Amino acid sequence: MGKESYLTFYKSLFSPQRLPWVIIAFGTFVRLVQYLYNRSLWNDEAALALNIVNRSYAELLQPLDYDQAAPIGFLYVEKLITQVLGNSEYSLRLFPFLSAIISLFVFYQLAKRCLQPLATTIALALFASLHIIVYYATEVKQYSSDVAIAILLCLLLVNLNRTNLNLKRIVSYALLGATTIWFSHPVIFVLTGIGIAHILITLINQQVTQTLKLILVYLFWAISFIISYFVSLQALTNQTTLINSWESRGTFPTSFLDFSWLLRTFWEFFHKPLGFPDIFLGIAIFAFFVGLSTLIKTKQKTLMLLLLPIVVTLSVAYLKLYPFDGRLVLFLTPFFILIISEGIARIKQKTRSTKLAIIGTLVLILLLVPPIGTSIYLVIQPYEKQEIRPVIAYIKEHQQLHDTIYVYQRAEFQFKYYAPKFGYQVNDYIMGIDDLDKQDGQGISDLEWQRYIQDLNQLKNYSRVWIVFSHVRSWAQESERITSYLNTFGKQTDAFQEKGSFVYLYTFTKS
Known part of the structure; x- marks a missing residue:
């Protein structure tokens, strides 16, 4: 193959049409390498695995041993896979791994719905390579499926307020939300945020009939959550060791007026779980606010759908009902990534034809190169924790x-x-x-x-x-x-x- 052929192949591979699929292929490959490396289960994985392997389906409805907590749907899928494929690390990690792969494809579709083309590509690159998202793709925990479910719901419900809600669709959307509640603990915050957004939109547009239909859908979600609460979630409130562990890490504010906690938690989110290096946190946060400003001007309804799940989760933390901490809020990372990426794209475009063009390029490089570089390194040296x-x-x-x-x-x-x-x-x-x-x-x-x-x-x-x-x-x-x-x-x-x-x-x- 000559030089011209290589150049043609390169341009074809990284064309705007094919670049997203190259990114998805890269993200899939990085996750596959981690999965096939088959590292030993570390402490928390092993604790949950012992519950999955040693308990019956009926026993999994009871409070888990070793201060563990996981959604019933997740536990049942894990139990079924180990029964069919055998008790191994590969079996236990299969559901989180498949959730992570599916997430790449669904996130791309969501990004196309919400963002401009350049921002879509940036968002996909970040989502495919951010190391904490990659790590949890192969951990025997529910956090990878939490992310997948959050993205899927946002994609399927993004146009709910504009959908002609006949009886069949009301039942379909009702069953969708009601079912996912059993597979993810924090999905209720996503459903609540999206639900509030659509209610506000229909009320602003004076769509009374549509509002009543939406309330009917939400009623099914609420009933499902109430049943789930009494079947499994209520027991978590009695796990004092788990709750004390959350409180000791500062995952709850001290009061409703504790705004310093809000600022600190917001700042730390960009470090964990988003995983931006400390030195670039300020740049990532600046891009986030630029993204907010851009979406306020161009896509207010989209911004509501992305922002309200975050607001709801923070509100629940203020009520001390759910900790806002690390892996427990990993499901919010797609919403942050979308807003940050819109900001990066906006900075790049606004500085393109000026003397400040280098700034836009620098922001793009500083926020994209570290996660992509880390992912490339993980192909060479996959994660190890406690071998x-x-x-x-x-x-x-x-x-x-x-x-x-x-x-x-x-x-x-x-x-x-x-x-x-x-x-x-x-x-x-x-x-x-x-x-x-x-x-x-x-x-x-x-x-x-x-x-x-x-x-x-x-x-x-x-x-x-x-x-x-x-x-x-x-x-x-x-x-x-x-x-x-x-x-x-x-x-x-x-x-x-x-x-x-x-x-x-x-x-x-x-x-």
Whole structure:
């Protein structure tokens, strides 16, 4: 192929018509690489997986063990897949992965409905490459499907106020919203935001009949949510450990007048879950407000549909009913991305024919290159978090007949998930004592160190002990202090380490 042929191929591949499909193909490939890499389940994944694998369908209706929470529809799909395809990481991650792939295609259609062509391409590039969205595409959690459902609903309901709502369509839209409520906890905020937007639009246009029909649709959504609340959501309000964890992270404002929380939370959203580098957060926020200004002038109804789910979610956080934090609000990222992308496109267009053209190009580069670069890197080196599976495999390969395994308590869920896969029974290992104080994993408090000493002293009764660690947040500090103590009455004879997980072999002389 000659130079001219390469040039022709390049122009064809990146033409305005084909570029979106190239971006979708790239986003699909990045997600596929993460899925096929098959990293070990980390702590939270393993905790939810144990519920899915070990419970029946009826038992999944009960409050989940290990302070876990997930929609019933999500749990049932996961359970069904593991029954059909077997209990494996691939099976458990299949639904989140497929949700992420479908999201790419649906998001493209939504962007075309809401934005100008340049903004559509920018939005698709951001959505395909932002690393937190890529990460949750292959995690055994509901956050990827939350995003997919939010996008799908917005696409299907974007023109609801202009639809001729005959009986068939009323039933269809009613069933759509009522069903998705069982598959995503925060989808009710999306439905409420979109619902309010359409009611306001029909009232402004004095469409009384259309308003009444919309209310009928929303009534079905409300009934479905009420049933869902009493079947499963109500139990979450009794999980004090989970609620305390949310409050300790500052996911709720202290009062209705806590505007500093609102400003801080808004700023932090651009870092997590959107994932923009700290140095470019100001630029991303500026683009967001430019996008708001542009849509106010050009597409007010579209802006209402994109903005109201965000407003509703923030309002619920002020009521302390749902935390506004990281992965729990991942479903809002598509709405932010669309507004930011409209802003980037507007900046680019307004500066194109002026001496400030470099500014528009720079904004585009600074906000697009980091996520795209990260995605390219993830193709080379996929995500790893807590690789306990190869650690357990190493123990299995080198373990002698009368060896004992001691599992650091924060590795409990991971080890319990993988133990049967390596032939271990409950009596084949010692599980470390549970937390004694809130600082566990954040450093070693005096109470926590006493726990360690009591736990580790029991190992003096064994000749050879494999000590397994994972999900250790203060890795260096805890491992060094523990091994220093073990060295006072034992000898380290082997060690093996992978990303986020490690094991030491100690030999002890019985006194």
